[in-house]
Amino acid sequence: MNCTEFETLLADYLDGTLGPADRAALEAHASSCNGCREFMPDVAAGLALLKRVEEVVPPSELITRIAYQAPMGRTRQPFERQGLLNKLAIKWLQPLLQPRLAMGMAMTILSFAMLERCTGAKVQQIQAADLNPVRIWSGMEDKAFRLKDRAVKYYENVRLVYEFESRLKNLEDQQDAASAKQTPQKRSAEKNQQLKNNNAGAAPDQGEKKK
Amino acid sequence: MSAAAVAQLSLSSKTSLSSKAIGAAWNWAQVAAGTAQRLDSETTLVERCLSGEQGAWEELVKAHTRRVHSICYRFTGRENEAQDLTQEVFLRVFRTLGSFRSGEGSFLVWLTRLTRNLLVDHYRRTKHERVTDAIEDKLAVLEEKTSQHSRTEGLLAGREAGELIQAALQKLSPELREAVILRDIQELEYREIARVLEVPEGTVKSRLNRGRAELARVLRRNKVTV
Numbered sequence: 001m002n003c004t005e006f007e008t009l010l011a012d013y014l015d016g017t018l019g020p021a022d023r024a025a026l027e028a029h030a031s032s033c034n035g036c037r038e039f040m041p042d043v044a045a046g047l048a049l050l051k052r053v054e055e056v057v058p059p060s061e062l063i064t065r066i067a068y069q070a071p072m073g074r075t076r077q078p079f080e081r082q083g084l085l086n087k088l089a090i091k092w093l094q095p096l097l098q099p100r101l102a103m104g105m106a107m108t109i110l111s112f113a114m115l116e117r118c119t120g121a122k123v124q125q126i127q128a129a130d131l132n133p134v135r136i137w138s139g140m141e142d143k144a145f146r147l148k149d150r151a152v153k154y155y156e157n158v159r160l161v162y163e164f165e166s167r168l169k170n171l172e173d174q175q176d177a178a179s180a181k182q183t184p185q186k187r188s189a190e191k192n193q194q195l196k197n198n199n200a201g202a203a204p205d206q207g208e209k210k211k
Numbered sequence: 212m213s214a215a216a217v218a219q220l221s222l223s224s225k226t227s228l229s230s231k232a233i234g235a236a237w238n239w240a241q242v243a244a245g246t247a248q249r250l251d252s253e254t255t256l257v258e259r260c261l262s263g264e265q266g267a268w269e270e271l272v273k274a275h276t277r278r279v280h281s282i283c284y285r286f287t288g289r290e291n292e293a294q295d296l297t298q299e300v301f302l303r304v305f306r307t308l309g310s311f312r313s314g315e316g317s318f319l320v321w322l323t324r325l326t327r328n329l330l331v332d333h334y335r336r337t338k339h340e341r342v343t344d345a346i347e348d349k350l351a352v353l354e355e356k357t358s359q360h361s362r363t364e365g366l367l368a369g370r371e372a373g374e375l376i377q378a379a380l381q382k383l384s385p386e387l388r389e390a391v392i393l394r395d396i397q398e399l400e401y402r403e404i405a406r407v408l409e410v411p412e413g414t415v416k417s418r419l420n421r422g423r424a425e426l427a428r429v430l431r432r433n434k435v436t437v
Contacts, residue, residue, distance in 0.1 A: 004417070007416070007417040007420050007421070008413045008416045008417050009416075010416075010420050011401070011416035011419055011420055012416070039420075039424055042423070042424035042427045042428060043420045043423045043424045043427075044423075045423075045427035046391075046422070046423030046424055046425070046426040046427040047395060047423050049372075049376050049426060049427060049430070050376065050391060050395035050396065050423065050426070051395070052372055052373070052376070053285075053373055053376055053377075053395075053396055054370075054373050055277075055281065056280065056281050056284050056285075057277065058276055058277055058280035058281075058293075058294070058297065059294075062276065062280065062294050062297060062298070063272060063273055063276045065298065066272050066276060066297070066298055066301045067268065067269040067272040067273065068269075
């Protein structure tokens, strides 16, 4: 028996499945070969260590995750053997059908639209010169100034209207105040008139009585 | 000794031999029947999965997650990596189950081979990322932790011993490590391991013994008494 054979047979020897003839041959080799003699207890010790290893238990959520989420993942049709054309179509179409791509497209369009709005550069006729930062900046500045002007104008307009309104109100108030002053005068005048009339009516009576 | 006595002796020895042989054959037949039954049920389960039966996939996952996770954990030594790899294994199973042929061997061997191949790929991919030797650190920490009390008591507590063995396992080369895991932890047959690793049975046994010896030496070199 050589050392290679020994190494192979040692596994069966430790399992206890080696025939008596092979066992004797193995033990004979171990007694004659220093290397193998030292090797044997190491292997036995390693085996004894490994027998002490406890079983690991996966978390139950791992099982759930695999059982319910794996099929939802990258493959839609389970266990389906796909034709070449189908495979090719999926290979080329799948990246295009990703929600990420759709989102990216939407963001690109939005940013172009904003570029057009803010800088005033027409996207349809955009040129290399339009992408010049100076130009973009001046365009944005222009827009900003316009916006500011518009805001100021609006504010001025609003102020004018407000001034008009407040003056009108003042006028109305004044008028109201004036009419309020007039009314009591009017009333007293009317009273006087009535009294005069009454007196005038009574006087003839008195006159008649006197008569 | 008379001729009759010799004849009787030979007869009795014959009967005892034959009864032994019958017993062995019976045992073998029982084992074979058990294996055949297991193979049958596995094959049916796979077929049910392939036909798209509701719940069959779940059953398959439940039946094999523990084994796959255990192999991954023992090979990588990290729980989160083991979980990711287990998930990856089942994703691959899901995609390639159609390529499993029951005639070529058991589903268990097929699944274990798939797991092993993925682990080897993972090992090669992450080899350069493992700059720091985490195992050495772990051994050092554990050694320090246990040096005060357990050294004197001789044997380490079960959990710590398990951790140490796990750490030492990471010091083995992947070839030795996988042989040791499949035989001594997963308790597969040599024949099955040979099919998983696609090497002759003799190679499996020799790697296994070298792995066991190396494991004992690693722990001895770190002066750990487990």
